[in-house]
Amino acid sequence: MYVASFRIFKKFTVSKLIYARMSTASDYLKEKTGLVLGVYTADNAEYLKLTPTAQKFNEKSNGILLDNIKLAGPAVDKGKGQVFYNLGSQFPVIAVVGLGLDGADYDEQEDIDEGQENVRIAASKGCRMLQEVGVSKILLEGMGKPEAAAEGATLGLWLFQEFKNKDKQKKIPQLELYGEENAGERAAWDKGVIKAQAQNVARKLADTPANHMTPTIFAQNTSELLTALGVKVIVxxxxWAESKKMGSFLSVARGSAEPPVFLELHYSAAANKPITLVGKGVTFDSGGISLKPSNKMDEMRGDMGGAACVVATIYAVSLLKLNVNLIGLIPLTENMPSGSATKPGDVVYAMNGKSIIVDDTDAEGRLILADALYYAQEFNPQLIVDIATLTGAIRVALGSPACGVFSNSTPFFQKLQRASAISGDRVWRMPLWKCYSKGLTGxxxxxxxxxxxxxxxxxxxxIAAAFLKEFVPKGNWMHMDIAGVMETSEKLPYLAKGMTGRPTRTLVEFISALATSGA
Structure with missing residues (x-):
């Protein structure tokens, strides 16, 4: 290990040197490999410590890496980085990124593993810096936490650009783990890549415009993705929905020319009771007759974020070959205004026979989830988890740092909370008190x-959670309201602008822990 105290000096000289290197780099780097290394730093800007991998690289290069970092000044703060060119190694360009304080761990106040989150942010920053200069391949060291490094890099390099001219799309470099490794490090890296790729699947599904992601297209894409992995997909x-008396679900679909679809996914790899994931799949939400304001209505293409997370989670679980049984249930529909649309004040009947006055057609997510939750109980699951962009109110309550979770099972919620602290994609428990049901049942x-x-x-x-509770009369249940985490914010610097695919990695981490424990 190497610890160095240094002063800031020669900024002007270094700036000229870096500029000269950058000015000749772009064309030269297009078919080249870049390297990302980490350094630990402290808030006082007087402390710098190379990671073991970076220290080995520095020794092999006769100290030139550390010399250049010191010359460039205190620019390797946590989450920031420097790019160096032509340091005399096999790599024409090297990004050095700040990891914060060495030894950062779980922060109880923040309810997050800061060490892992620091690595995600740093890995993403370094890889993006090299992506900007045009390298075709990036080698990234594990930074002591290879799973988190793989997640940050894989998430950070990806962005939704499906409909952009091919010539103007950003190139996504090939990504590989760098440095001496053992089997455990490689396995952790591979798991991180899979988890991040799964979240990118959810991001792509949710960000695709509604005319290219109708219920039928969503079902087709899901079938193509998951059938190849051995998942049973039933469309x-x-x-069929009429035969199951899913009047609540079908009432939402009445206003759309697009036919509704109820998607059923089965991943079977264990003998125990299944975990059932229910995802809200409103592929576009206009509000129906209770029409939303036009400002930002385009964002309602992402109102199937819960459905996207269910597909992405099962995708990751399949690739990881987890010892668990999963069932995914996804009611898919548009919510549109038309002459046949449900009107405020209409009465519809859910699968469990309960009558519902639909006073607001923009409160449609709970209507489609009601029938899916009741149907889920036919599989006798050990746990039902629904994931839905359900209410703007959760965004007001929590903002974007966490999604709200309502649960009748403290043990399962605690396991989910631990998973979210590890993933960096946090959850927060909200109340399911009886008082919230009074206005709904009166x-x-x-x-x-x-x-x-x-x-x-x-x-x-x-109140929305209390409504859903009416359709889960028995068994363990968690409702995840993800409306506040649907889109990107400054809180997660490793996600480009657009739909986030959250909380896919938290769900995968949660199910992985359950599979390991034999639950």
């Missing part, structure tokens, strides 16, 4: 209302 049509003319008549936004996410 149910409107007639109608004189029906069993349920789909909204309450109170002031808008007050406890809205809790």
């Amino acid at each position: 149910r049509d409107k007639t 109608s004189a003319s029906s069993d349920l209302l789909n909204i309450t008549k109170g002031p808008p936004g007050r406890g809205g996410s809790c």
Whole structure:
């Protein structure tokens, strides 16, 4: 290990040197390999410590790496980086990124493993810097946490550019692990790549425009993706839903020219009871007759983010070959206004026989989930988890750092919370108190209302969860309201602008822990 104290000096000389190197680099680097190395730093900008891999590289290069870092000044703060050219090694370009303090671990106050999150951010930063200068291949050291490094890099290099002119699309370099490795490091790296690739699957599904991601197209894409991995994919049509008396689900689909689809996915690799994942699959949400404002309505192409996470999670679990049984249930529909659309005040019947007054057609997610949750119990699961971009109220409550979770099982929630601390994609438990149900069940003319008549936004996410609870009369259940984490924000620097695919990695980590424990 190497610890160095240094002063800031020769900035002007170094700036000229770096500029000269950059000016001749772009064309030269197109078919070249870049390297990303890490350094630990402290807040006082006087401490710098190379990772073991970076230290070995520095020794082999006769100290030239460390010399250049010191000359460039305190620019390797946590999450930031420097790019160096032509340091006399086999790599024409090297990115050095700051990892923060060595030994960072779980922070109870923040409820996150800061060491792993620091690695994700640094790996993403370094790889993006090399992507910008045009290298075709990137070697990334594991930074002591190869799974997190693989996640940050794989997430950071990807962006949705499906409909951009091919000549203007950013090139995504090939990514490989660098440095001496053992079997454990390689396995961790491979797991991280799979988890991040799965989240990228969810990002792509959610960001695809609604005219290119109808319920039918979503089902086709899912079938192509998962069938090749041995997952059983069953595509149910409107007639099947009618035979199951899913009137709540079908009421949302009435206003759209696109036929609804109920997607059923089976991954079977264990003898125990299945875990059932239910994903909200509204491929476009106009609000129906209760029309949304036009401002930012285009973002409602991502209202199937829960469905995308279910597909992505099963994709990752299949590649990881986890010893678990998973069932994915995805009601798919558009929510559109038309002459045949459900009107505010209409009464519909759910699969469990309960009547529902639909006072707000923009509260449609709970309507399609109601039938899916009730149907889920036919499989006698050990746990039902629904994932849905359900309410704007959860965004008001928590913002983008965490998704809200409502659960009737403290043990399962605690396991999910631990998984989220590891993944860096946090969850926060919200209340399922009886008081939230009172306004929903107080109608004189029906069993349920789909909204309450109170002031808008007050406890809205809790009221929506209380509605869903009416369709889970027994068994363990968790509801994840992911509306607040649907899109990117400055809180996650390793995700490019667009839909996030969150909380895919948290779900994969959670299910992986359950599979390991034999649950």
